[in-house]
Amino acid sequence: MKHFFEILREFTILGLTSFGGPTAHVAFFRDRFVGVKKWLSESDFADLLALCQFLPGPASSQLGLSIGWRKGGLPGAIAAWIGFTLPSAIALILFGIGVMAVSGGGFDASGGWLRGLQIAVVTVIANAVVSMWKSLCPGRLHQFIALAAASVMLLSSVAWMQLLVIALGAILGLILFRKLVITEKADSTGRFPTGASDEPNPVRGLSGSRWFGVSCLVAFFALLFGLPLLVSSSQDNSILAAFNAMFRSGSLVFGGGHVVLPLLSQEVVAPGWLTGEEFLAGYGAAQAVPGPLFTFSAYLGAIMDDVGGPWLMGSVCLVGIFLPAWLLVLGVMPFWSDLVKKPSLRAALIGTNAAVVGLLGAALYDPVWTKSITSTNDFVFLIGVAAVYFVAKWPVWLVVLLAGAAGWLFL
DSSP states (O other), X not given: OTTXXXXXXXXXXXXXXXXXXXXXXXXXXIIIIIXXXXXXXXXXXXXXXXXXXXXXXXXXXXXXXXXXXXXXXXXXXXXXXXXXXXXXXXXXXXXXXXXXXXXXXXXXTTOHHHHHHHHHHHHHHHHHHXXXXXXXXXXXXXXXXXXXXXXXXXXXXXXXXXXXXXXXXXXXXXXXXXXXXXXXXXXTTSOXXXXXXXXXXXXXXXXXXXXXXXXXXXXXXXXXXXXXXXHHHSSSOHHHHHHHHHHXXXXXXXXXXXXXXXXXXXXXXXXXXXXXXXXXXXXXXXXXXXXOGGGHHHHHHHHHOOTTHHHHHHHHHHHHHHHHHHHHHHHHGGGHHHHTTOHHHHHHHHHHHHHHHHHHHHHXXXXXXXXXXXXXXXXXXXXXXXXXXXXXXXXXXXXXXXXXXXXXXXX
């Protein structure tokens, strides 16, 4: 507990000020913990970042967990998560309560401010698709995998198809890119370069023992496969069902951030827990708060407003979606310095990342575009939002807030 409150203070400041999404969060972390606080070296930070990009889940939150663990052990990881996550989670639960109160317990999809938020989401997701296409699909083979993944998702509506697409992306990556990865020049430690540092300083001392890592991984897979069995055997246990839906989403999403959109939509909109309008309005609100985008789950729980009320359901959903990140990060860290050397894993990851771009592209069309742009007025409004976002380059949180205000006035 020596460093608990110091870590909590640092990550709370970041949780209140870190706008801009996962890429910006990584930059904030590096500036603070490598440049200012000197908690990590450049090479240690690069190794942690490589670990978090490899695992499914929210990359920036996983990076925060890793930094907290490195500084203060398990209490430090808890402090980092609390500080970085709770500010936006509380704000989104309050937003969900406010939406339900304004609409008298029901949701009015015709509200202009909500329409503005939904249309703002289109620009945010479009920007993510373009950015990820440029960085993760540099060649024709990468682009082929992404386009094929998008086509399959648009032609199929079953939830498990996303997992199949990701698995096929990994297989294609292993087949198509392994030789390319093998030809990469290894650095002086024998590891393949992560792109962030050339200093031969692999991550050390991140876990008490490998047995602890194995225990976390066993718990992860036990929950992933055991929770659906518990849900099917229980009757009308909405809390358990919501926790299972969030845990599955946090376990299967690669790329973090915006990529969780299609998974969560399948989990909460398809069963009828939320309407598409409720879902997209909350997603728009999530763009206007700092911290990790996965705190969107707290809003979803608040809108469900089932047993125990919005605060309990919001907390259940929040813990459910972040628990896989905890178990995977703490489980894999003891083995990461060995895994990162393997070219087969790196090749599979290239294919997985390309498939993720396709998943997000498919989500941009359905449900984001189809639910948000339904008239000429909506399209004209979208042009205005895109102008201030892409041309004027205003920050995303300001664009979303102004889109909500403009929608209230004009839609």
